[in-house]
Amino acid sequence: xTRSATTTWRxxxxxxAPVLLGLLALAAWEAxxxxxxxxxxxxxSPSAIGAELTGNVxxxxxxxxxxxxxxxxxxxxxxVGALVAAAVSAAVRTLDEMSAPLAAAAAVxxxxxxxxxxxxxxxxxxxxxxxxxxxxxxxxxxxxxxxRGLRTVAPVHRDLLRAYAATxxxxxxxxxxxxxxxxxxxxxxxxxSLAVISALVAEYFGGPVDxxxxxxxxxxxxxxxxxxxxxVVGAVVVGLLFFCGSSGLERAVLHRRSGR
Amino acid sequence: xxxxxxxxxxxxxxxxxxxxxxxxxxxxxxxxxxVRGVTRRFSSRSGEVVAxxxxxxxxxxxxxxxxxxxxxxxxxxxxxxxxxLDEPTAGELAVxxxxxxxARQNHDFGIAFxxxxxxxxxxxxxxxxxxxxxxxxxxxxxxxxxxxxxxMVGLADFAQHLPHQLSGGMQQRVAIARALAERPSLxxxxxxxxxxxxxxxxxxxxxxxxxxxxxxxxxxxxxxxxPEAVYLSDRVVVMSARPGQVREVVPVGLGAARDxxxxxxxxxxxxxxxxxxxxxxxxxxxxxxxxxxxx
Ligand SMILES: Nc1ncnc2c1ncn2[C@@H]1O[C@H](COP(=O)(O)OP(=O)(O)OP(=O)(O)O)[C@@H](O)[C@H]1O
Ligand SMILES: [Mg+2]
Numbered sequence: 307x308t309r310s311a312t313t314t315w316r317x318x319x320x321x322x323a324p325v326l327l328g329l330l331a332l333a334a335w336e337a338x339x340x341x342x343x344x345x346x347x348x349x350x351s352p353s354a355i356g357a358e359l360t361g362n363v364x365x366x367x368x369x370x371x372x373x374x375x376x377x378x379x380x381x382x383x384x385x386v387g388a389l390v391a392a393a394v395s396a397a398v399r400t401l402d403e404m405s406a407p408l409a410a411a412a413a414v415x416x417x418x419x420x421x422x423x424x425x426x427x428x429x430x431x432x433x434x435x436x437x438x439x440x441x442x443x444x445x446x447x448x449x450x451x452x453x454r455g456l457r458t459v460a461p462v463h464r465d466l467l468r469a470y471a472a473t474x475x476x477x478x479x480x481x482x483x484x485x486x487x488x489x490x491x492x493x494x495x496x497x498x499s500l501a502v503i504s505a506l507v508a509e510y511f512g513g514p515v516d517x518x519x520x521x522x523x524x525x526x527x528x529x530x531x532x533x534x535x536x537x538v539v540g541a542v543v544v545g546l547l548f549f550c551g552s553s554g555l556e557r558a559v560l561h562r563r564s565g566r
Numbered sequence: 567x568x569x570x571x572x573x574x575x576x577x578x579x580x581x582x583x584x585x586x587x588x589x590x591x592x593x594x595x596x597x598x599x600x601v602r603g604v605t606r607r608f609s610s611r612s613g614e615v616v617a618x619x620x621x622x623x624x625x626x627x628x629x630x631x632x633x634x635x636x637x638x639x640x641x642x643x644x645x646x647x648x649x650x651l652d653e654p655t656a657g658e659l660a661v662x663x664x665x666x667x668x669a670r671q672n673h674d675f676g677i678a679f680x681x682x683x684x685x686x687x688x689x690x691x692x693x694x695x696x697x698x699x700x701x702x703x704x705x706x707x708x709x710x711x712x713x714x715x716x717x718m719v720g721l722a723d724f725a726q727h728l729p730h731q732l733s734g735g736m737q738q739r740v741a742i743a744r745a746l747a748e749r750p751s752l753x754x755x756x757x758x759x760x761x762x763x764x765x766x767x768x769x770x771x772x773x774x775x776x777x778x779x780x781x782x783x784x785x786x787x788x789x790x791x792x793p794e795a796v797y798l799s800d801r802v803v804v805m806s807a808r809p810g811q812v813r814e815v816v817p818v819g820l821g822a823a824r825d826x827x828x829x830x831x832x833x834x835x836x837x838x839x840x841x842x843x844x845x846x847x848x849x850x851x852x853x854x855x856x857x858x859x860x861x
Contacts, residue, residue: 460683462679465646465649465683466677467700468650469649469650469670469677470673470697470701471670471700472700476700480699480700481685484687
């Protein structure tokens with residue numbers, strides 16, 4: 307077998323192996339539900355969930371879109387805000403020292419716990435509170451990581467730019483920003499999944515009746531467990547899409563600059 | 567020190583890449599480097615270190631001077647002072663008759679550090695182009711110059727590679743090419759060949775001599791290898807540690823750089839100079855300094 311054929315087969319294997327494992331797990335799950343006669347509120351069978359999923363694609367997609375939009379706008383606002391704040395903190399050291407404890411505090415506060423407060427603040431019939439939560443949640447990791455990246459300049463690079471009398475602007479563009487990029491992306495990766503999770507969980511605490519979180523609670527309260535699980539599948543899809551988006555962007559940017 | 571700054575041809579950084587190399591070194595009235603009574607003390611919680619104590623050194627324009635001495639005797643510190651990356655506690659320095667700060671802002675020197683210090687996200691080519699880019703050279707000129715330099719250090723085939731795809735020695739060669747990018751009239755090099763294998767090392771040494779003969783650049787070269795210092799230099803400055811001082815200056819004079827070929831390495835004169843430097847290093851007190859490679 308040629309080398310390239312071998313590597314192609316490897317790639318197929320990489321995809322195939324987890325798919326196969328997943329199918330096996332589903333089969334085992336189905337078998338367990340049937341054999342052990344599990345009740346749907348304990349866990350419904352994959353086939354029941356599948357049936358609900360195909361039967362309600364439209365409403366599940368609508369709910370998913372609503373949650374995804376909240377997560378998306380929260381992420382955008384949070385990331386832009388974090389970048390601006392990191393840039394300012396990097397430029398003004400005292401500001402950085404002042405904000406460091408705040409950022410650390412924000413990192414440990416479970417922001418979704420603020421949901422009820424924010425609903426009363428912004429009104430329970432608009433999405434603002436959910437977007438705000440997703441924004442605050444995604445702000446923190448991006449801010450912390452980017453700032454660290456902006457502060458991490460290798461001494462030899464600093465010397466190099468100084469020896470060549472680079473202006474502050476040149477130093478920022480040629481060394482500081484490119485060096486901070488990988489840090490930013492690792493923050494973004496965390497922020498992306500947190501934004502989706504928090505936008506969804508925020509729905510449990512109130513607000514308008516659209517969205518996956520709301521749909522899951524209402525399906526459970528009307529004892530339609532397979533439907534609730536079908537919405538969970540929708541949440542998984544949204545989470546995956548966000549994850550793929552951010553890691554795709556990361557790969558595209560970090561790869562392109564290394565590819566040239 | 568008070569002589570008016572000579573009108574030195576500015577480094578042809580912004581000009582086309584094929585601009586003539588820095589014209590005759592004789593044009594410089596002022597020496598390339600002048601160090602007068604320089605002391606550098608570092609104080610830290612654990613005490614005070616006198617890295618350099620009352621050091622005097624003059625490097626004429628176009629002259630090749632090596633600094634050799636035990637580890638920690640202040641060679642890198644001296645180089646950093648010349649490059650205005652650090653400031654002396656006492657004493658004065660001048661580069662082409664001007665304060666190091668002015669020389670730095672005029673792009674009077676190229677520098678290669680003990681570590682290669684390449685930017686990991688830039689290709690080999692764009693790393694070499696960096697000084698030209700910072701000083702506003704045009705794209706075409708940069709490309710042409712980088713191609714020429716990579717050819718010279720034997721890395722033409724690696725122009726598009728990233729630094730991490732290169733061996734340590736290859737990275738060092740890229741760093742050397744970068745230091746030469748602007749045809750500086752002064753080159754500051756801190757153990758640039760430390761990471762090279764013996765064969766590449768000899769090759770790059772000969773290249774450096776050729777280049778220097780072409781450009782007439784003055785070189786301050788830090789090394790731990792006595793034969794390397796002798797082969798390359800017009801004068802070898804032997805330093806001693808704690809505190810860092812100039813112990814002796816050994817003139818070498820193995821002929822003009824352009825005539826010096828590999829054969830010199832087997833010359834009696836060469837061995838004689840090697841012995842002289844070694845004796846200077848070991849000093850009269852008979853102690854053997856550590857950290858000196860006596861190959
Ligand atoms: N930034 C610094 N802070 C404190 N001490 C320093 C600093 N830089 C250098 N020193 C001290 O100054 C002395 C000289 O250091 P330097 O790096 O110049 O030595 P060197 O001759 O280049 O040694 P080597 O051959 O090992 O590179 C050392 O004792 C070192 O500990
Ligand atoms: Mg050193």
